[in-house]
Amino acid sequence: MGSGCSFPATSDPQQGEQPFATLRFDALCRTIRAVLNVALVVIHLDPTNEWGTPCIWHDTAPEQTPPPWQDLRLPAGSQPTLLLNDAHAHPDLGLPPWVRFYASLPIGPDGAGRVTVIDSHPQPITASLRQRLDDCGAIADQCLRLHTAARDAEEQEAEFRLLTETSTDTIVRGTLDGVRLYISPSVRTLLGYEPDELIGQRAITLTHPDDVPAFAALMQKVRNGTLEVGISEQRQRHKNGSWVWLEAFVRLTHDRHSGLPNGYVSSVRGVDHRKRVEAHLTQLASHDPLTGLPNRSLFRQQLQDTLATGHGAEVMVFYMDLDRFKQVNDTLGHQSGDSVLREVAHRLRAILRPTDCIARLGGDEFTALLVADRLHASDLAARLVATIAAPIPCGGTQAHIGLSIGIACFPDHGRSAEALLVAADQALYRAKAAGRNGFCFFTPDQENGGQA
Numbered sequence: 001m002g003s004g005c006s007f008p009a010t011s012d013p014q015q016g017e018q019p020f021a022t023l024r025f026d027a028l029c030r031t032i033r034a035v036l037n038v039a040l041v042v043i044h045l046d047p048t049n050e051w052g053t054p055c056i057w058h059d060t061a062p063e064q065t066p067p068p069w070q071d072l073r074l075p076a077g078s079q080p081t082l083l084l085n086d087a088h089a090h091p092d093l094g095l096p097p098w099v100r101f102y103a104s105l106p107i108g109p110d111g112a113g114r115v116t117v118i119d120s121h122p123q124p125i126t127a128s129l130r131q132r133l134d135d136c137g138a139i140a141d142q143c144l145r146l147h148t149a150a151r152d153a154e155e156q157e158a159e160f161r162l163l164t165e166t167s168t169d170t171i172v173r174g175t176l177d178g179v180r181l182y183i184s185p186s187v188r189t190l191l192g193y194e195p196d197e198l199i200g201q202r203a204i205t206l207t208h209p210d211d212v213p214a215f216a217a218l219m220q221k222v223r224n225g226t227l228e229v230g231i232s233e234q235r236q237r238h239k240n241g242s243w244v245w246l247e248a249f250v251r252l253t254h255d256r257h258s259g260l261p262n263g264y265v266s267s268v269r270g271v272d273h274r275k276r277v278e279a280h281l282t283q284l285a286s287h288d289p290l291t292g293l294p295n296r297s298l299f300r301q302q303l304q305d306t307l308a309t310g311h312g313a314e315v316m317v318f319y320m321d322l323d324r325f326k327q328v329n330d331t332l333g334h335q336s337g338d339s340v341l342r343e344v345a346h347r348l349r350a351i352l353r354p355t356d357c358i359a360r361l362g363g364d365e366f367t368a369l370l371v372a373d374r375l376h377a378s379d380l381a382a383r384l385v386a387t388i389a390a391p392i393p394c395g396g397t398q399a400h401i402g403l404s405i406g407i408a409c410f411p412d413h414g415r416s417a418e419a420l421l422v423a424a425d426q427a428l429y430r431a432k433a434a435g436r437n438g439f440c441f442f443t444p445d446q447e448n449g450g451q452a
Contacts, residue, residue, distance in 0.1 A: 023147055025140070029059035032136045036129075038101065038119040043140060044074055045113040072096060074104070074116055081105045083133070086122035105137035108144035115140045172248075172266040178202045178219045181263070190246070190270050192239030208235035208243055218250065225261035227252050233271070245275045288360040290338055291345035299359035303369050303417040306357075307410060315369070315410040316377045319424035320348075320384070322364035323402030323436040328394070336395045343394075344401075347387045351380065367421075374409065374441070381405050381439035389437060402437035404428055413442045 025043045033041040044056040056074075073094060075082060084102040087095045095102060101119040115137050123129065164171040164184045173182040179202055183195045191198075191206070207215050211234035221227035230250045235243040248268045255262045286298040294302065306315055322344065329337040341364070348358050348366060356370040370377070388403035406428025408414060413423040423442040431440035 023057075023143070025057035025143070026059065028140060028143065029057050032115065032117065032140075033059045033061065035132055035136060036117055038117050038123075040118040042072075042074065042116040042118070043107075043113060044116070045108075045144075072099070072118075075114060079104075079106065079111075079114075083125060083130075085125045088122075103133055105133065105140075107137060107141040109148055112148070113140075113144055167267075168269070170268040172203075172268060173263065174203075174266070175263045176223050176225070176261060178204065178222065190268065191236060191244060203236070206236040208237070211235055222250065222252060222261075222264050225252065227264075245271045247271045291342055291360050293345050293349075293366075294357065294359040296359065296361045299357065299361070299367055299369065300417055300421075302357050303420070306369060306371070307415075307417060314371070314373055314377075314412075315420075316372055317408045317410070317420045317424045318366075318368035318370070318377075318381065318384075318439075319406040319408070319421065319428045320366040320368065321404050321428055321432070322366075322388070323404055323432075325364040325401050328399045328401065332395055332397070332399065336399070339394055340392050340399050340401065343392050344388060344403075348384060351383050351387055367424075377407060377409075378439075381407060385438060404431040404436050405439035406431055406442065407439060408442045413444075 029041040029043055033039075039061045040058065042056060042058040082102070082104045084090055084093075087093065087099045087102045088097075098120050099118055100121050101117075101123040104114050104116040107113050107115055117133065117136075165186075167184060168186060169184075170187045170190050171182075171184040172180055174180045180199050183198050185195060187193055187195055187198060204212060204215055204219065215232055215234050218227065218230050218232050221230065227250065229252075232246075232248045232250060234246055234248075236246055238244050246268050247270075248266045250264050250266045252261050253263050253265055254260060286295060287293065288295050303317065325337070325340070328340050341360075344366070345358075345360065348368070352358055352368060352370065356368060358366065358368045360366050370380070372380070384405065385403050388401060391398040391400055393399075406424045406426065408420045408423035408427060410420055414420040427440045427442035431438055434440065
């Protein structure tokens with residue numbers, strides 16, 4: 001029996017071209033030769049196929065004297081089926097004299113190869129022989145098609161793996177329960193972990209506690225199969241213990257046969273830099289750049305939010321203005337004036353509680369918002385006036401300024417943010433009229449509700 005090696009001047013499928021390394025056409029040749037009881041079976045792929053390399057498998061009967069293979073011309077794969085009971089009747093084909101029975105069938109996609117059956121004796125072409133030839137050709141055709149499909153799938157898989165493993169985004173494949181099945185290597189840069197350390201784990205185990213509720217709600221939609229596409233921004237813990245801001249685009253996946261949800265795919269990227277920029281822009285939009293205090297817009301918003309929540313105690317609004325600050329600017333210059341404003345902000349923050357809100361409205365005007373009763377508000381106002389009255393070092397000298405405060409109380413003096421600010425401003429006017437460097441509560445009848 002033949003060895004199944006290739007003909008001279010052709011590629012050995014077991015040694016050269018890797019696309020054919022797993023094809024067992026040598027065994028198929030033996031099977032076909034035994035089924036048809038012929039001298040020789042050849043399966044070959046011709047050089048016009050997509051691989052561009054001719055490759056041949058064959059099996060020869062043990063008793064057959066090896067014929068001169070170099071004289072055997074095999075048809076191209078794209079040619080139609082050829083069936084001859086005696087090749088001697090067809091001298092125009094140029095077949096060697098020892099070839100009598102001859103059959104050749106195209107196989108594979110686009111006729112990529114052929115099965116050729118040869119015997120040294122003529123054979124009658126019966127219906128049974130035709131059927132066996134067709135069956136053998138169908139098996140060889142299916143084998144080649146399956147091999148081609150498997151090779152194409154491997155190449156496609158390699159391309160997809162190349163995309164995921166070289167992507168700067170981290171690609172995650174997970175179950176409906178949020179368990180990671182795959183995570184791409186870029187997670188090393190993103191979170192400092194090896195992929196194997198995170199496979200089998202849930203992302204929520206690394207999520208910042210403040211971000212868990214929103215992320216859990218998104219993953220619940222994944223479990224319910226109701227999320228098609230979602231976006232999550234959250235902090236996750238880096239392997240070094242720090243928190244990293246991530247943005248994840250999550251898409252639900254479906255079983256291609258049943259159409260039912262079967263998991264999710266997520267593309268994750270780090271957004272630390274963007275978050276820092278956003279925080280900086282938010283700070284610029286809502287805070288005074290000189291003192292770092294909230295500005296007028298943020299103070300109004302915080303006042304409105306405080307009024308909307310409702311408190312058992314009274315809400316107090318302080319409207320504050322510096323006394324004699326214009327003299328500092330006029331005599332020491334605006335740079336010294338800026339230094340004084342920064343020191344004033346520092347002193348005000350030191351007196352007020354962390355829960356109180358203090359803001360700079362502009363120029364030398366400040367406001368404060370606190371939840372307190374009238375007695376505590378009076379005590380705080382007196383301390384604020386006293387701390388600002390202390391000399392402020394400035395440019396090798398000392399600045400002497402004062403602080404006047406107008407105080408309005410919710411709900412007695414107004415039920416809206418605007419009404420309270422107007423009332424506090426009116427009270428400030430009365431405090432200044434009373435001699436400055438003091439505080440005054442708003443009173444509708446214009447009576448002094450505090451001390452001047």
